[in-house]
Amino acid sequence: xxxxxxxxxxxxxxxxxxxxxxxxxxxxLVRVTAACVCGSDLWPYRGINEVAEPTRIGHEFVGIVxxxxxxxxxxxxxxxxxxxxxxxxxxxxxxxxxxQTSCVxxxxxxxxxxxxxxxxxxxxxxxxxxxxxxxxxxxxxxxGDDLVPSLLALSDVMGTGWHAAVAARVQEGxxxxxxxDGAVGLSGVLSAARMGAERVIAMSRHASRQAIAREFGATDxxxxxxEDAVAAVNELTDGVGADAVLECVGTDESMQTAIAVAxxxxxxxxxxxxxxxxxxxxxLFSRNxxxxxxxxxxxxxxxxxxxxxxSGAINPGLVFDLEVPLADVAEAYAAMDExxxxxxxxxx
Amino acid sequence: xxxxxxxxxxxxxxxxxxxxxxxxxxxxLVRVTAACVCGSDLWPYRGINEVAEPTRIGHEFVGIVxxxxxxxxxxxxxxxxxxxxxxxxxxxxxxxxxxQTSCVxxxxxxxxxxxxxxxxxxxxxxxxxxxxxxxxxxxxxxxGDDLVPSLLALSDVMGTGWHAAVAARVQEGxxxxxxxDGAVGLSGVLSAARMGAERVIAMSRHASRQAIAREFGATDxxxxxxEDAVAAVNELTDGVGADAVLECVGTDESMQTAIAVAxxxxxxxxxxxxxxxxxxxxxLFSRNxxxxxxxxxxxxxxxxxxxxxxSGAINPGLVFDLEVPLADVAEAYAAMDExxxxxxxxxx
Numbered sequence: 001x002x003x004x005x006x007x008x009x010x011x012x013x014x015x016x017x018x019x020x021x022x023x024x025x026x027x028x029l030v031r032v033t034a035a036c037v038c039g040s041d042l043w044p045y046r047g048i049n050e051v052a053e054p055t056r057i058g059h060e061f062v063g064i065v066x067x068x069x070x071x072x073x074x075x076x077x078x079x080x081x082x083x084x085x086x087x088x089x090x091x092x093x094x095x096x097x098x099x100q101t102s103c104v105x106x107x108x109x110x111x112x113x114x115x116x117x118x119x120x121x122x123x124x125x126x127x128x129x130x131x132x133x134x135x136x137x138x139x140x141x142x143x144g145d146d147l148v149p150s151l152l153a154l155s156d157v158m159g160t161g162w163h164a165a166v167a168a169r170v171q172e173g174x175x176x177x178x179x180x181d182g183a184v185g186l187s188g189v190l191s192a193a194r195m196g197a198e199r200v201i202a203m204s205r206h207a208s209r210q211a212i213a214r215e216f217g218a219t220d221x222x223x224x225x226x227e228d229a230v231a232a233v234n235e236l237t238d239g240v241g242a243d244a245v246l247e248c249v250g251t252d253e254s255m256q257t258a259i260a261v262a263x264x265x266x267x268x269x270x271x272x273x274x275x276x277x278x279x280x281x282x283x284l285f286s287r288n289x290x291x292x293x294x295x296x297x298x299x300x301x302x303x304x305x306x307x308x309x310x311s312g313a314i315n316p317g318l319v320f321d322l323e324v325p326l327a328d329v330a331e332a333y334a335a336m337d338e339x340x341x342x343x344x345x346x347x348x
Numbered sequence: 349x350x351x352x353x354x355x356x357x358x359x360x361x362x363x364x365x366x367x368x369x370x371x372x373x374x375x376x377l378v379r380v381t382a383a384c385v386c387g388s389d390l391w392p393y394r395g396i397n398e399v400a401e402p403t404r405i406g407h408e409f410v411g412i413v414x415x416x417x418x419x420x421x422x423x424x425x426x427x428x429x430x431x432x433x434x435x436x437x438x439x440x441x442x443x444x445x446x447x448q449t450s451c452v453x454x455x456x457x458x459x460x461x462x463x464x465x466x467x468x469x470x471x472x473x474x475x476x477x478x479x480x481x482x483x484x485x486x487x488x489x490x491x492g493d494d495l496v497p498s499l500l501a502l503s504d505v506m507g508t509g510w511h512a513a514v515a516a517r518v519q520e521g522x523x524x525x526x527x528x529d530g531a532v533g534l535s536g537v538l539s540a541a542r543m544g545a546e547r548v549i550a551m552s553r554h555a556s557r558q559a560i561a562r563e564f565g566a567t568d569x570x571x572x573x574x575e576d577a578v579a580a581v582n583e584l585t586d587g588v589g590a591d592a593v594l595e596c597v598g599t600d601e602s603m604q605t606a607i608a609v610a611x612x613x614x615x616x617x618x619x620x621x622x623x624x625x626x627x628x629x630x631x632l633f634s635r636n637x638x639x640x641x642x643x644x645x646x647x648x649x650x651x652x653x654x655x656x657x658x659s660g661a662i663n664p665g666l667v668f669d670l671e672v673p674l675a676d677v678a679e680a681y682a683a684m685d686e687x688x689x690x691x692x693x694x695x696x
Contacts, residue, residue, distance in 0.1 A: 093586075094588075094611070094612050094613070097611075098613065099612040099613035099636055102612035102613070102635060167638065238441075263441075263445075264447040265442070265445055265446065265447035265450070265645075274629045274633050277629050278626075279627045279629070281622045281625050282622060284642065285622050285643065286643055287450060287642065288449065288450070288515075288640075288642035288645070289642070290515065290615075290638060290640030290641070291627075291638060292615065292636075292638030292640065293633075293636065293638070294632065294635065294637070295633065295634055297613075
């Protein structure tokens, strides 16, 4: 089969690799019908994360179950399934409380599992899915093609934006600030609106992203950054600050802004992988501003968000503004790297 | 009247000061019937916080209302009242969501108010209470003397331990770890137990404090610190970690321990004033461990905790193991400073 390989920084290619087969009785074999490129895929692509050797890449995909192992109970060949960006057993103590990203037997796509067996990346024609019952979420029927982008978005960005909103404890009627206008930040806007926030203030300097934010429910857009952004939110909230803040970038500047716009007692829900963040310890203490979040356990939210997509309540697939065949996966990366695209979808 | 003055580090004396009178129509005049010494009073006492000039001290007291200003609606002379450790108006946006410690018109006892008028400290015979309606909480009847220590504990330590448990999101059935065996940590144990925690693991190396912790509902005691404490909690929780953690010290060591014993997805509720803490940013992210808490808005919890004391559901006054007349307030400080007492009560 064909699968995407990152050979070295900026060297993305489609290569022939061995067809996957079932290894464990808890495995499923999935034919990928759509996959996408994540902002975090750009770190090794850009050489920010080291690329020691050519590696399979991609961790967001949907597809059709082709074959299941003898112990798989919840899936059948022909099922349309959504994969979260980590696999997990669904039964360990951490999975049982909904933190599947900390599953004691779980792991990432494209790396070795706990027995050292390589797991496929998501940007290929097929994926062997370990712990299939715990990992995959199926739809009752195979959905129409128009729904595929929104269902695919649930594999990472939408579940991650949702996690930021859950962690920030967004309540109906809240004023919510979302820092970050990437696909995750935009998904955070959609999440806050879906949870009933009365006011959603999106921070964005890009017209195309502002348009998606508005579509997703943003009521206000702040185009400035840093202290100016804090002043703008203060102005918009009569000096009170936001009831909940979603930090969807991960830089120190964005985190400091997120904390500064939080009203006393509010929580900053963060999902941006932290790069160089130092928390203002005394300020957090004196204003009772909490910090919650982390690697999003999107598996926890998949059933609920799947139903929201199928009912038309949310349409997170709007974050995809480029679609290419798998053969052109290199362009999918280049477009995101050069900021020509918010998020790229690839079709095997 | 007599009031306690901190003249310089370790120089605590009772001095004659002018009798307070009503200044604003929202003031009340309270005759203090019991006050106490806080762990945080020891910082200037020990010279850790600078003492620039002689200053009135004390921020925990209960007493009888003597006189109220023309605009005070909820209190009458003769009422028994509990004062939280900060005064607040009860009407500003932050008070309305229960973060009275961030009140836009509030402040600390013993310092200047926002108009520059000095506010009395709590360790004296009388206190002029600003914003009395927002600040004081009365009982329906004057309580018996046996209940006074427990009601007095609500002015700070019990409300602070409760805040740690609220911030840590303690739920019925939880396994909770409490780091710190001072009066606040012990109150945290009581709070977690009152909230229905099934297991409360207290960290304490002192037999007398362990005894209070057990009385308050601790089911397990861990006597070691640092990595050994983390290993002990791991052992007690089958490697899972605690569902909720209360950090009631404020040092970097205690915070790192609190974070390390939290299970993935758990929240560390912290109320110890941070001294030299650096958060392990990547570890918090990867395990979805949240940090919440800060200066406890004890005013929010006073009505509920008052009722719990009056009904006998909780007896936080057990943290007082020394009681002296106000004339001996210097001994109240010395005993706590030398760790001869967990917490000292003084009676004017």
